Amino acid sequence: MPQIRPITDLRNTNEISDLCHAKNEPIFITKNGYGDLVVMSIETYEAMLDENELDKEIAQAEAEYRLDGKLHEARNALSSLRRKHFV
Known part of the structure; x- marks a missing residue:
C-alpha cells in the first residue's frame, strides 16, 4: 500500500x-x-531506472520484430554477440 x-x-x-x-x-x-x-531512496530510484531501461529494450525489440518479422535463433544470436564482443 x-x-x-x-x-x-x-x-x-x-x-x-x-x-x-x-x-x-x-x-x-x-x-x-x-x-x-x-x-x-536512491536505491529505489536506481532500481526503477533499471526496470524502465529493460522495458525500453523489450519495447524496441518488439518494434523491430513488427517491422521485419524476423526472429533469430537464440544460440546463433548469442554466438554472434560473443564473437563480436569477446574476441
Missing part, C-alpha cells in the same frame, strides 16, 4: 529517510490535500 504523507512531515527528515529505506517504494507527499512530490 503506498505511503501518502502531508508536506509538513518533511520537517522530520530522519523519519522520512528511514521510511523510504524501510519500504523500498516511493512516498507520496501532499500539499493542501493534493499530490505534490514523490520521495524515495
Whole structure:
C-alpha cells in the first residue's frame, strides 16, 4: 500500500529517510490535500531506472520484430554477440 504523507512531515527528515529505506517504494507527499512530490531512496530510484531501461529494450525489440518479422535463433544470436564482443 503506498505511503501518502502531508508536506509538513518533511520537517522530520530522519523519519522520512528511514521510511523510504524501510519500504523500498516511493512516498507520496501532499500539499493542501493534493499530490505534490514523490520521495524515495536512491536505491529505489536506481532500481526503477533499471526496470524502465529493460522495458525500453523489450519495447524496441518488439518494434523491430513488427517491422521485419524476423526472429533469430537464440544460440546463433548469442554466438554472434560473443564473437563480436569477446574476441
